[in-house]
Amino acid sequence: MSDMNGYPDSYYAATAVGVRNYPVLDDDRQADVCVIGGGYTGLSAALNLAERGLDVVLLEAERIGFGASGRCGGLVGSGQRMEVLDAEKAFGLSRSKELWEFAELAKKEICERVEKHHIACDLQRGQLVGVHKKSYLGWAKEMADALAERYDYPFCAALNAEETQARVATGKFLEGLFDSEALALHPLNFSLGLARAATEAGVRIYEGSRVRKYSHTDPAKVETATGSVTTPFVVLACNGYLGKLEPRVAGKIMPINNFMIATEPLGEERAKALINGRFGVHDTRFVVNYFRMSDDHRLLFGGGENYRSGFPRDIKKFVRPYMLSLFPQLEDAAIDYGWGGTLSVTVNRLPHLGRLSPNVFFGQGYSGHGISTAIFAGKVIAEAITGTAGRFDVFAELPIHTFPGGTLLRYPGLVLAMVYFTIKDRI
Numbered sequence: 001m002s003d004m005n006g007y008p009d010s011y012y013a014a015t016a017v018g019v020r021n022y023p024v025l026d027d028d029r030q031a032d033v034c035v036i037g038g039g040y041t042g043l044s045a046a047l048n049l050a051e052r053g054l055d056v057v058l059l060e061a062e063r064i065g066f067g068a069s070g071r072c073g074g075l076v077g078s079g080q081r082m083e084v085l086d087a088e089k090a091f092g093l094s095r096s097k098e099l100w101e102f103a104e105l106a107k108k109e110i111c112e113r114v115e116k117h118h119i120a121c122d123l124q125r126g127q128l129v130g131v132h133k134k135s136y137l138g139w140a141k142e143m144a145d146a147l148a149e150r151y152d153y154p155f156c157a158a159l160n161a162e163e164t165q166a167r168v169a170t171g172k173f174l175e176g177l178f179d180s181e182a183l184a185l186h187p188l189n190f191s192l193g194l195a196r197a198a199t200e201a202g203v204r205i206y207e208g209s210r211v212r213k214y215s216h217t218d219p220a221k222v223e224t225a226t227g228s229v230t231t232p233f234v235v236l237a238c239n240g241y242l243g244k245l246e247p248r249v250a251g252k253i254m255p256i257n258n259f260m261i262a263t264e265p266l267g268e269e270r271a272k273a274l275i276n277g278r279f280g281v282h283d284t285r286f287v288v289n290y291f292r293m294s295d296d297h298r299l300l301f302g303g304g305e306n307y308r309s310g311f312p313r314d315i316k317k318f319v320r321p322y323m324l325s326l327f328p329q330l331e332d333a334a335i336d337y338g339w340g341g342t343l344s345v346t347v348n349r350l351p352h353l354g355r356l357s358p359n360v361f362f363g364q365g366y367s368g369h370g371i372s373t374a375i376f377a378g379k380v381i382a383e384a385i386t387g388t389a390g391r392f393d394v395f396a397e398l399p400i401h402t403f404p405g406g407t408l409l410r411y412p413g414l415v416l417a418m419v420y421f422t423i424k425d426r427i
C-alpha cells in the first residue's frame with residue numbers, strides 16, 4: 001500500500017480535511033494523564049480529560065487516525081455490537097437496556113462533537129441492514145418491535161423485499177431493517193476534527209512517537225525512542241495495533257484485518273439508483289459487507305477480511321468480488337482506491353474496558369462496532385480517572401473471555417472458527 005503523507009493510500013486520506021503535523025516527542029515531560037494511541041478511544045479520552053481540567057499528553061506511533069479510526073466504514077450503528085435480543089438473554093432486560101442507552105449517548109456525543117467543533121465529516125443519518133438468508137426472515141420485525149416496545153426506540157422499520165430493494169438496488173436482500181437514527185461519517189475527517197478539538201482544549205499531541213514500554217509504577221514512566229512522559233495515569237488506546245506493548249490485555253483480543261474499496265465517481269443519478277438516499281448499509285453476514293455513498297458519489301464498499309499479519313497484495317482485486325456479488329451492475333465501474341485496516345474482536349463481541357492497576361486504564365475489542373463504542377469508552381475512562389467510575393464499571397464488569405491459547409495460539413483457533421461461520425453464512 002503506498003503512502004499518502006504518512007497515511008495509507010485510501011479514499012479517506014485523499015479527501016482528508018485539516019491534516020496537521022504534530023511534533024515528535026523529543027524530551028522528558030510530565031502530565032496528569034498520558035494517553036497512548038491517537039484513534040477514537042485515545043482522542044475521546046484525551047478530549048474529555050482536558051475538558052475536565054487535566055493536563056494530557058497523547059502519544060501516537062504514526063499519525064492521528066492512522067489505525068482503524070481513519071480507515072473504517074464510517075457506519076455508526078445504534079446499540080452495541082451484541083444486539084439487544086442476545087444481550088437480553090445474556091444479562092437480562094435491565095442491563096441490556098443500560099447498554100443500549102450508553103450507545104444512544106455515544107451517538108449523541110458524536111453529533112454534539114461534530115456540531116460543537118465544526119467537524120466537516122459528511123455526517124449522514126440512517127442505516128439499512130439487509131437480511132441475506134432465508135433463515136433470518138422475521139428478524140427485522142422482531143428487532144423493530146423489541147426496540148419500540150422495550151427500548152423506547154421507535155426509529156426502526158422492518159421492510160419487505162420490495163421496500164428494501166427500493167432503497168438499495170441489490171437482489172440479495174430478502175428483507176431489511178431501516179434505522180432512521182443511526183449515523184454514518186467520514187472516519188478520518190472525524191478523527192482529525194477530534195484531534196483539533198483536543199489540541200484546542202489543551203491536549204499536547206505527539207505523532208511519530210511510538211511507546212516502547214511503560215513502568216508499572218505510580219507515577220508511571222512512559223517511554224518512546226526519543227522521550228518520556230512521567231504521569232500518575234496511563235490510558236492504553238492501541239486496540240488492534242497493540243502488538244506486544246501490553247501482554248496482560250493482548251490475550252483478550254484478536255486483531256483481524258478488514259478491507260475496503262472506493263469506486264470511481266459514479267455520478268449523482270447512478271449513485272441514487274444504487275442507494276436511494278444518503279445512509280449506510282450492511283448485511284447480516286458474519287463476514288459483513290458494508291457500504292455507503294461518498295459525497296462525490298463513489299461507492300465506498302467494505303468486504304472480506306483475513307486473520308494474519310499481512311494484507312492481500314491487491315486489495316482492490318480482493319474486495320471487488322464482494323461488491324459485485326451484491327451489485328453486478330457495477331462490473332464496468334473502475335476501482336480507484338483499495339485499503340485495509342486492523343481492528344480487534346473479543347470472543348463474545350463485547351467491548352473490553354478495564355484497569356490493569358489503579359493507574360492504568362484501557363479500552364479495546366469493539367469488534368467492528370467501534371466508532372460509537374470507542375468514543376464512549378474514551379469518555380467513561382475520562383470519567384473514571386476524574387472520580388466517577390459508575391458507567392466505566394458497567395463495561396469493566398462485562399465478562400470477557402481469554403482467547404483459547406492466549407496470545408500464542410489465538411490464530412489457528414480463530415481461523416477455524418471464522419471458516420466455520422463463513423460457511424454458515426452461505427447455507
Ligand SMILES: Cc1cc2nc3c(=O)[nH]c(=O)nc-3n(C[C@H](O)[C@H](O)[C@H](O)COP(=O)(O)OP(=O)(O)OC[C@H]3O[C@@H](n4cnc5c(N)ncnc54)[C@H](O)[C@@H]3O)c2cc1C
Pocket residue numbers: 036037038039040041042059060061062063064065066067068069070071072073074075076077209210211212237238239240241242243245257258259260290302340341342343344363364366367368369370371372374
Ligand atoms: C476496515 C475497517 C472497517 C470498519 N468499519 C467500521 C464501521 O463501519 N463502523 C464501526 O463502528 N466500526 C468499524 N470498524 C472498527 C472501528 O474502526 C474501530 O473499532 C475503532 O476505530 C477503534 O478505535 P481505537 O481508537 O480503539 O483504535 P485505532 O483507531 O486502531 O487506534 C489505535 C492507535 O494506536 C496507535 N498505537 C498502537 N501502538 C502504539 C504505541 N505503542 N505507541 C503509540 N501509539 C500506538 C496506532 O498507531 C493507532 O493509531 C472498522 C475497522 C476497520 C479496520
